[in-house]
Amino acid sequence: MAIFTDENNKTDGIIAVIQDITEEYKLDIMRKDFVANVSHELRTPLTSVKSYTETLLDGALQDRATAEQFLGVINDEADRMTNLVKDLLTLSQHDGGIILNFEDISISDLIGSCTDRMRRVAKLKNQEIKTKINKGIPIIQGDRYRIDQLITNIIGNAIKYTAEKGKIMVQAHCEKNLVIISVEDNGIGIPAPDIARIFERFYRVDKARSRQMGGTGLGLAIAKEIAILHGGDITVKSKLGKGTNISIILPIRKAHQQAL
Numbered sequence: 001m002a003i004f005t006d007e008n009n010k011t012d013g014i015i016a017v018i019q020d021i022t023e024e025y026k027l028d029i030m031r032k033d034f035v036a037n038v039s040h041e042l043r044t045p046l047t048s049v050k051s052y053t054e055t056l057l058d059g060a061l062q063d064r065a066t067a068e069q070f071l072g073v074i075n076d077e078a079d080r081m082t083n084l085v086k087d088l089l090t091l092s093q094h095d096g097g098i099i100l101n102f103e104d105i106s107i108s109d110l111i112g113s114c115t116d117r118m119r120r121v122a123k124l125k126n127q128e129i130k131t132k133i134n135k136g137i138p139i140i141q142g143d144r145y146r147i148d149q150l151i152t153n154i155i156g157n158a159i160k161y162t163a164e165k166g167k168i169m170v171q172a173h174c175e176k177n178l179v180i181i182s183v184e185d186n187g188i189g190i191p192a193p194d195i196a197r198i199f200e201r202f203y204r205v206d207k208a209r210s211r212q213m214g215g216t217g218l219g220l221a222i223a224k225e226i227a228i229l230h231g232g233d234i235t236v237k238s239k240l241g242k243g244t245n246i247s248i249i250l251p252i253r254k255a256h257q258q259a260l
């Protein structure tokens, strides 16, 4: 703030500069939350690795069956940490402006290979994955690896949050200059107040259950970033106890490439 005076030293005017720091403040809180979440997610598996290892060193190693069971847990927890670090790296690459490797992709083929792969996971829960891909979906421009990751994430959630013998339907069709891929399940659904938040990093509707199933709440945050980087989006419709429908929307051609 600056005060201006005239030749008689009387106040003539004041200049005040006011800066709105709401956004910075929000970002700062988000950053702190993010670090707290990451530390928590890493600390939990580390604590169990440490305690199982100590028990083994304290003598449990002599009992082969127990030792095998404990080593299994240590192995799973190590996998969990690896996945978390992988997800974090993906997100930080996005933050730094990841360069997508654009190429021509046949969405029908890509959905085919993702569903074939995920059918094996669904089979473990006796779930059925059906596909209905409309004919004539044009080739789109996109990063094959990232779009595969995006579709796999969404189908993975459908499997994870649907009970044994559940049904999952993957459909694709065109609408104007968009390709819409929808994944519908008849699983547990999402409570209405949570729907708007599921794309936030580390957001899980039921933290205890999700963690038990190996989730950290980063999957949809990554999926959404990939869709947006392609000029698309992801939308969600869900009814608690009935099921969920997630739609991936991708432009057939990105605007800047159309201009080339």
Ligand SMILES: Nc1ncnc2c1ncn2[C@@H]1O[C@H](COP(=O)(O)OP(=O)(O)OP(=O)(O)O)[C@@H](O)[C@H]1O
Pocket: 157, 158, 160, 161, 162, 185, 187, 188, 189, 190, 198, 199, 203, 204, 205, 206, 210, 214, 215, 216, 217, 218, 219, 220, 221, 243, 244
């Ligand atoms: N198909 C679905 N049915 C019901 N709930 C879902 C579905 N997909 C996502 N959710 C809810 O949204 C939350 C966020 O999903 P997200 O994929 O980001 O995390 P996650 O599956 O818990 O963990 P991660 O994907 O990182 O392993 C989930 O914890 C779950 O509560």
Ligand SMILES: [Mg+2]
Pocket: 153, 156, 157, 215, 218, 219, 220
């Ligand atoms: Mg997930």
